[in-house]
Every structure is written in structure tokens, then in C-alpha cells.
Amino acid sequence: MNxxxxxxxxxxxxxxxxxxxxxRREKYIPKGGPDGGNGGKGGSIIFRTDPSLNTLLDFQNxxxxxxxxxxxxxGRNKSGTSAKDLIINVxxxxxxxxxHSNTLIYDCAxxxxxxxxxxxxxxxxxxSNFKTSTNQAPRKSTTGEKGSALKIRLELRSFADIxxxxxxxxxxxxxxxxxxxxxxxxxxxxxxxxxxxxxxxxYFDKSFVFADIPGLIEGASQGTGLGIKFLKHISRTKAxxxxxxxxxTEYDFENQLKVLINEMRHFDSKLLQKDIWIVLNKIDxxxxxxxxxxxxxxxxxxxLKIHQIRGISSISKQGVKELFDELxxxxx
Ligand SMILES: Nc1nc2c(ncn2[C@@H]2O[C@H](COP(=O)(O)OP(=O)(O)OP(=O)(O)O)[C@@H](O)[C@H]2O)c(=O)[nH]1
Ligand SMILES: [Mg+2]
Numbered sequence: 001m002n003x004x005x006x007x008x009x010x011x012x013x014x015x016x017x018x019x020x021x022x023x024r025r026e027k028y029i030p031k032g033g034p035d036g037g038n039g040g041k042g043g044s045i046i047f048r049t050d051p052s053l054n055t056l057l058d059f060q061n062x063x064x065x066x067x068x069x070x071x072x073x074x075g076r077n078k079s080g081t082s083a084k085d086l087i088i089n090v091x092x093x094x095x096x097x098x099x100h101s102n103t104l105i106y107d108c109a110x111x112x113x114x115x116x117x118x119x120x121x122x123x124x125x126x127x128s129n130f131k132t133s134t135n136q137a138p139r140k141s142t143t144g145e146k147g148s149a150l151k152i153r154l155e156l157r158s159f160a161d162i163x164x165x166x167x168x169x170x171x172x173x174x175x176x177x178x179x180x181x182x183x184x185x186x187x188x189x190x191x192x193x194x195x196x197x198x199x200x201x202x203y204f205d206k207s208f209v210f211a212d213i214p215g216l217i218e219g220a221s222q223g224t225g226l227g228i229k230f231l232k233h234i235s236r237t238k239a240x241x242x243x244x245x246x247x248x249t250e251y252d253f254e255n256q257l258k259v260l261i262n263e264m265r266h267f268d269s270k271l272l273q274k275d276i277w278i279v280l281n282k283i284d285x286x287x288x289x290x291x292x293x294x295x296x297x298x299x300x301x302x303x304l305k306i307h308q309i310r311g312i313s314s315i316s317k318q319g320v321k322e323l324f325d326e327l328x329x330x331x332x
Contacts, residue, residue: 003195005156005232007059008099014042014067014083016121016144019129022075023137034138035077036127042120042147043067043083051111053091054198056156070144073126080123087114093159093236099151109159117152121145155232160198160211161331163234163274165264166243167256168215171281173197175243175314176212179324184212191215196233203328211237220263231267238331239275241323244296246286253280253292254299261301275330276306277323284313 017039024032045067065088071080094108096117106115122145130138164172168190176182180199185192197212213230234240244256251259257278264271278296283289289311296309308326312319 002057003055004057004060005055005230007056007154008063008151009059009154010064010149010151011045011088011118012064012066012149013045013118013120013147014069014086015147016040016042016123017070017072017080018143019124019126019141020073020075020080021127021139021141024076031137033136034127034131035075036141037073037075037078037080038126038129039073039123039144040070040080040082041123042070042144044085044116044120044147045118046085046087047094047096047106047108047115047117048087048089049092049094049108049111049113050089051092053089055091056094056154058089059154067120067147069147070120070123072144073123073141077126077128079126082123083120085116085120090154091156093157095155095157097153097155099153102153105152118148118150121147157235158196158198158211158233160209160234160237161239162208162210162327163237163240164210164212164243165234165240165260166215166281167217167245167248167251167259168192169248170215170243170245170256171314172212172215172243175241175281175312176210178314178317179320180210182210182212190217196230201324203324206328206332208328208331216260216263218259218263231264231271235268235271237274239277239327240271241277241279241327244278244280246280246282246292253296257296257299261304272304274305276304277327278306278309279323280309280311281314283311283318284316286311 020036022036024035067086068083073080096105124142124144127138127141130140173184173186176199180201182199184197193214
């Protein structure tokens with residue numbers, strides 16, 4: 001699978017180079033003064049957001065990242081060369097957590113931004129710094145500072161305006177395919193989608209990003225299926241479309257809603273505070289639409305911020321315009 005959205009890394013900035021002890025030795029100058037140069041600075045570790053990336057796949061086989069050390073100072077007051085800073089490119093939406101405390105260190109939320117995570121050690125001082133009126137020949141220098149080290153967890157949380165949630169096969173990807181230029185995989189079997197797909201939709205002069213994630217199933221929050229792992233990709237959205245499938249033979253509307261709401265609540269109850277539209281999909285194959293919509297209405301918990309229950313067809317696009325008029329008006 002070429003999509004990875006979590007990774008644990010050990011990173012270490014470079015150590016500073018040591019200062020040097022040296023004395024000037026030249027013909028006709030019997031007692032040359034101290035001329036030991038300073039050590040160079042160690043490389044820092046900088047994160048940069050690269051908008052062309054959309055996965056943390058690069059870190060799958062790269063778990064330890066060290067920046068280079070600064071070089072030691074030399075005689076003739078020559079400073080050691082400082083190491084280059086090490087730049088780590090990550091996709092926009094990558095959150096950097098301290099691995100041990102799980103606190104958020106930085107959210108790489110904007111494109112083309114650099115963030116200095118850990119600084120390289122300063123170089124040590126050469127003995128030429130320690131010359132005084134009473135000590136003309138100091139045999140003293142300092143070692144370079146150690147570069148800091150940190151164990152971090154990277155977590156990619158996509159940026160999208162609207163998340164699509166539903167049981168497998170409800171038609172989420174078909175919807176994204178119909179309304180945006182994204183080309184997600186579609187199939188009449190569950191778990192067609194195995195990674196999040198993002199699609200942009202233009203509505204007059206505005207654009208909105210939809211995130212299609214793998215279908216949720218009962219027990220997902222206990223680790224069954226794929227869906228729960230991907231709920232983080234809808235955590236930054238403003239609104240959710242909950243897709244209901246009139247042809248799910250295992251789960252009726254009441255139980256589809258129960259499963260979806262339970263799993264979202266388990267993952268993060270804040271998901272349920274978003275603006276929600278209930279979407280009954282596949283109405284091109286439904287005869288008694290109004291009855292179905294009335295039935296669904298009865299099963300919606302009052303705690304949810306439901307804007308509307310709408311019938312649509314992702315294939316014939318029936319109802320999609322009305323849904324968008326409402327949804328995008330609410331989001332602008
Ligand atoms: N008749 C009809 N069929 C639909 C509609 N939307 C989706 N389907 C069919 O439903 C099946 C599942 O569609 P997908 O879009 O792959 O479903 P999904 O919700 O993305 O499924 P997962 O990725 O497994 O979670 C496919 O056979 C689609 O052709 C619709 O509006 N009308
Ligand atoms: Mg899908």
C-alpha cells in the first residue's frame with residue numbers, strides 16, 4: 001500500500017565540533033600565541049511542508065535521522081566547517097507529536113513553510129579565545145555542544161472541508177467521482193476504498209475539498225476493518241455527509257446510523273459536533289423516497305447537528321444540486 005499516514009522517527013541534530021588547542025609556530029617567532037580555531041555548528045533538523053507530497057511513505061524505511069556534526073576547529077585560527085541543516089519534507093497536514101508525552105509540537109498546516117524542530121549543537125571554542133594578560137598560552141578549549149535528540153510521531157491529517165462517511169458500499173467514492181475530478185476506485189464489494197481520496201469541487205467562485213474514506217463497520221473502533229484508522233482524515237473538516245445505503249441487506253437505516261455514530265463517537269466525539277447532512281444515496285433505485293426519509297428521521301439522535309436529510313443519486317446526480325446549494329451556503 002503506497003499510502004502511509006503515521007510514522008515514528010528518532011531524530012538527532014548534529015553535535016558541534018570541538019575547539020582546537022594550537023600555538024602559532026613560525027620561523028623567527030619563538031613564542032607564537034594560541035591560534036586554535038572554534039568548532040563548527042552541528043546541523044539542525046528542519047521540517048518543510050511540500051504541497052506535492054500526500055503520504056508519509058518516505059519514512060517507512062527511514063526511522064532514524066541524524067543531521068551531520070560540525071567539524072573541529074584547527075590551528076591558524078581556522079574554524080571547523082558547520083554542518084548543513086537537514087531538511088525533512090513532509091506533506092501539508094503532518095502533525096509532529098512528542099512520542100513519549102504525545103503532546104503536539106507543531107502542526108505543519110501551511111504549504112512551503114519551514115519549522116526548526118531541533119537545533120544543532122554550537123561549536124566549541126578554540127584556545128585562542130582563552131588568552132588573557134596573565135595567560136598568554138592557554139591550553140584550554142571547549143568541546144562542541146551535543147545536538148538535541150527527540151523521538152517523534154508524525155501523523156498526517158488531511159485538510160478537507162467535508163468528510164464522507166458511510167458503511168462500505170454506500171456509494172461514497174461513486175459520489176466523489178461524479179462530482180469532482182478525483183478518480184477513486186469504485187466497486188460493488190465492501191472496502192473498495194483503502195486509503196483516503198481527496199476531491200475538489202468548484203461551486204461558483206469557491207472550491208471545496210471532499211475527503212472520501214474507507215467504509216466504517218461495526219467494531220471499527222476496536223480495530224476491525226480499515227475505517228477507524230482513517231477517521232483522522234475527516235477530523236479537520238467542517239461538515240460531514242453521512243451516506244446511507246438503501247440496499248444494505250445486513251443493516252437497516254437505524255443500524256447503519258447506529259454503527260456510524262458509535263464508531264465516530266469512539267474515535268473522537270468532536271466529530272459529532274460538526275454540521276451533518278444525512279444523505280440517502282442510490283435514490284435512482286428507490287420507489288418510496290418520502291417514506292424512507294421519514295423513517296430515517298426517526299432514528300437520528302437529537303444530539304447531532306443535522307441540517308437536512310436528503311435523497312440523492314451519485315449515478316444520476318438527482319438531488320446533488322440541492323444538496324450542494326445548502327451545504328456550500330452553510331460553509332461560506
Ligand atoms: N444505483 C446506484 N448505485 C450506486 C450509486 N452510488 C454507488 N452505487 C454503487 O454502489 C457500489 C459501491 O459504490 P462505491 O462508491 O465503491 O461505495 P463506497 O461507499 O465508496 O464503498 P467502500 O469504499 O467500500 O467504503 C458500486 O457498485 C456503485 O456503482 C447510486 O447512486 N445509484
Ligand atoms: Mg469507496
